[in-house]
Amino acid sequence: MFARIALLVLRKDVAIEVRSREILYTTLFFAVSCVLVFAFALVREGQVAEDVPAGILWIAIAFAGTLALGRTFERERYGETIRALLLAPAPRSAIFVGKMLGVVALLVVAEVLLVPIVALMFDAGGLFARPILFAGLLAAGTIGFSAVGTLFAAMLMRSRTRDVLLPILLYPITVPVIIAGVRGTAALLQPAPDEAMAEMWLGILVSFDIVFVTLALWTFEPLMTE
Amino acid sequence: MEIGIQDSGQPMRRIFGPIFVVTAAMFAAAPYLIANAPYESTMGLVQKIFYFHVPSWFAMFTGVFVAGIYGAIFLFRGDPKADRVASSAAEIAVLFGLMGLVTGPLWGRKSWGVWWQWDAHLTMALLVELIFIGYLIVRKYGGLGSEKLSAAVAIFGMANIPFVYLSANIWRTLHPPTSVVPTLPSAMGGPFWFCVAAFMLLFAVLFMLRLQLENQRAALDALYLEEE
Amino acid sequence: MIPDFDRVSLKGIARHYGRRRALSGITLTVHGGEIVGLLGPNGAGKSTLIGVLATLVAPSSGELRFGGLSPREAAVRGRIGLLAHELHLYGELTAHENLAFFAGLYGLDPGAAVGAALERAGLSERAHDEVASFSRGMRQRLALERALLHRPRLLLLDEPFTGLDDAAVGFVVDRLRRLAADGCIIVVATHDLDVADGLVTRVALIRGGRLVSDEPAGAGLRARYRSLVGHA
Numbered sequence: 130m131f132a133r134i135a136l137l138v139l140r141k142d143v144a145i146e147v148r149s150r151e152i153l154y155t156t157l158f159f160a161v162s163c164v165l166v167f168a169f170a171l172v173r174e175g176q177v178a179e180d181v182p183a184g185i186l187w188i189a190i191a192f193a194g195t196l197a198l199g200r201t202f203e204r205e206r207y208g209e210t211i212r213a214l215l216l217a218p219a220p221r222s223a224i225f226v227g228k229m230l231g232v233v234a235l236l237v238v239a240e241v242l243l244v245p246i247v248a249l250m251f252d253a254g255g256l257f258a259r260p261i262l263f264a265g266l267l268a269a270g271t272i273g274f275s276a277v278g279t280l281f282a283a284m285l286m287r288s289r290t291r292d293v294l295l296p297i298l299l300y301p302i303t304v305p306v307i308i309a310g311v312r313g314t315a316a317l318l319q320p321a322p323d324e325a326m327a328e329m330w331l332g333i334l335v336s337f338d339i340v341f342v343t344l345a346l347w348t349f350e351p352l353m354t355e
Numbered sequence: 356m357e358i359g360i361q362d363s364g365q366p367m368r369r370i371f372g373p374i375f376v377v378t379a380a381m382f383a384a385a386p387y388l389i390a391n392a393p394y395e396s397t398m399g400l401v402q403k404i405f406y407f408h409v410p411s412w413f414a415m416f417t418g419v420f421v422a423g424i425y426g427a428i429f430l431f432r433g434d435p436k437a438d439r440v441a442s443s444a445a446e447i448a449v450l451f452g453l454m455g456l457v458t459g460p461l462w463g464r465k466s467w468g469v470w471w472q473w474d475a476h477l478t479m480a481l482l483v484e485l486i487f488i489g490y491l492i493v494r495k496y497g498g499l500g501s502e503k504l505s506a507a508v509a510i511f512g513m514a515n516i517p518f519v520y521l522s523a524n525i526w527r528t529l530h531p532p533t534s535v536v537p538t539l540p541s542a543m544g545g546p547f548w549f550c551v552a553a554f555m556l557l558f559a560v561l562f563m564l565r566l567q568l569e570n571q572r573a574a575l576d577a578l579y580l581e582e583e
Numbered sequence: 584m585i586p587d588f589d590r591v592s593l594k595g596i597a598r599h600y601g602r603r604r605a606l607s608g609i610t611l612t613v614h615g616g617e618i619v620g621l622l623g624p625n626g627a628g629k630s631t632l633i634g635v636l637a638t639l640v641a642p643s644s645g646e647l648r649f650g651g652l653s654p655r656e657a658a659v660r661g662r663i664g665l666l667a668h669e670l671h672l673y674g675e676l677t678a679h680e681n682l683a684f685f686a687g688l689y690g691l692d693p694g695a696a697v698g699a700a701l702e703r704a705g706l707s708e709r710a711h712d713e714v715a716s717f718s719r720g721m722r723q724r725l726a727l728e729r730a731l732l733h734r735p736r737l738l739l740l741d742e743p744f745t746g747l748d749d750a751a752v753g754f755v756v757d758r759l760r761r762l763a764a765d766g767c768i769i770v771v772a773t774h775d776l777d778v779a780d781g782l783v784t785r786v787a788l789i790r791g792g793r794l795v796s797d798e799p800a801g802a803g804l805r806a807r808y809r810s811l812v813g814h815a
Binding site for chain 3 (some may be wrong): 130133134137141144145148149204207208209210212213214215216217218219220221354355
């Protein structure tokens with residue numbers, strides 16, 4: 130029942146996105162713009178400091194993610210379809226999971242494009258040296274960011290100032306994700322990849338995911354009742 | 356509708372007087388104790404900041420935990436009293452946080468030679484402070500029903516503390532290690548714990564005043580609604 | 584087992600935001616077969632009351648019961664249908680996809696339910712067109728059938744007639760009458776007295792968040808509305 134509802138909501142979001150591609154294209158373009166802006170700020174004489182590619186990658190993901198979150202829920206607000214979703218007799222946490230998976234899917238697609246761009250532009254081929262560990266960092270970071278982001282974006286739908294409130298609330302709370310993602314990625318980018326370090330950061334990301342997904346599932350139901 | 360503010364406020368009011376007097380007395384005595392505490396040779400006079408800096412973190416985190424726990428109670432029980440407790444505690448947490456963030460760099464300037472240092476404790480405090488400023492912003496600008504939204508911010512902010520601490524700690528560590536507190540020479544430890552107690556009492560005094568104000572406001576709203 | 588109820592009762596329902604009162608002391612029981620018109624000026628609290636009845640807005644105080652059931656039971660939501668001025672439809676999806684999605688949410692067999700609903704909405708031929716391309720009237724018909732997909736016992740309508748032409752209004756009115764005859768509990772919030780006049784069996788006037796009158800519908804609705812609410 131739970132999984133069926135979550136998948137139903139996810140499939141619906143994917144169907145809408147496949148048809149309009151609006152969020153995907155705008156998010157991708159925005160993410161690439163972010164990378165460029167940071168490149169102009171941080172590249173000097175064609176060189177970047179060792180850790181910079183990791184930082185740029187994760188900041189681009191976080192910024193693009195905020196944009197995707199806002200647009201995803203704007204779609205539910207327009208036509209007030211969110212009320213129809215909440216009125217279904219299904220467990221509300223299943224609806225949360227469906228929406229969250231939709232955001233994760235969008236970000237994964239964005240990352241598939243972003244990672245090669247960052248690797249090419251900053252000569253960071255080390256990103257592919259330990260593909261499984263790197264994918265793990267990306268996945269765990271994306272899930273943690275999306276869990277907190279989906280809950281906040283959903284609850285802020287009621288507020289007129291949601292556009293500014295979302296980043297204000299989301300960034301400080303997801304700083305551990307950014308630190309762990311950047312440090313873990315940077316560890317892999319060293320001339321001699323430090324796998325132990327990356328694994329430790331992955332561990333922190335996974336525990337962040339467990340705590341915050343649980344919290345979000347627990348608070349979504351009361352938060353969505355006005 | 357609960358208008359029983361007078362009743363619920365009564366026991367608080369009874370203990371407020373004594374606590375206020377004790378707090379005032381302790382703050383009056385604190386400068387003497389701090390001045391007479393041993394002079395720390397490497398840091399010099401700046402070391403005395405420690406007697407204000409660390410206790411303000413104690414008070415801030417107390418506020419954060421009260422806000423988080425009462426936020427959860429409000430979210431699940433819908434009791435407006437819990438929201439008043441949570442919002443009062445959050446506001447005072449921000450106040451003590453500011454105090455810590457101002458005194459921290461003063462220490463850092465002397466100790467590390469820079470005003471701001473991305474050390475683990477200071478970074479954690481800054482982020483928690485930002486989260487709870489966010490809490491206040493949500494309440495102010497979130498529109499109708501923002502109490503619930505802010506409750507979520509408090510819960511998530513509280514749950515975030517270990518992660519911020521852990522990640523910032525591994526990321527950077529420059530701070531005098533945490534173990535410095537229990538192993539202080541007793542000549543310093545005495546005044547230090549005295550200051551902690553004074554700050555906690557100050558927290559209690561401010562919190563009671565703030566909560567009282569919030570209760571009065573709720574009572575006024577209730578009367579207004581009845582009159583209309 | 585799907586829970587069921589034959590009446591909805593509100594007892595002393597209030598909802599306030601700080602000093603702003605949206606609802607105050609609303610006591611009202613609506614039985615199956617009734618069509619209650621919730622009338623009042625803009626900002627009277629009609630939409631908040633619809634939200635409370637839909638369990639989407641928690642009252643600050645007071646009690647809401649669905650027959651013997653408490654609104655806290657999630658299954659109750661499965662017996663409530665809601666249609667507001669905003670239509671609860673995804674413009675990017677086709678009529679068929681919209682209905683199939685909501686059928687899935689309600690655990691219905693999409694095959695049977697969706698076809699019948701499209702038929703009733705008179706949209707079988709446009710089933711695979713995107714809802715964004717529909718006229719307001721078509722959307723409204725689809726939205727009504729979406730809200731009725733799971734055969735709700737309680738149907739809540741918030742300003743359902745805005746922007747509809749006479750034919751579309753006639754269609755909706757007709758559908759509501761038949762539902763009421765089948766024992767559906769219907770609450771319609773509107774400020775459109777002309778439509779309400781011929782449709783409702785009972786009138787609840789609401790002003791400033793309070794219920795100022797609750798009586799069977801009859802002649803002279805406009806006159807009473809004017810005397811109680813001020814203007815019409």
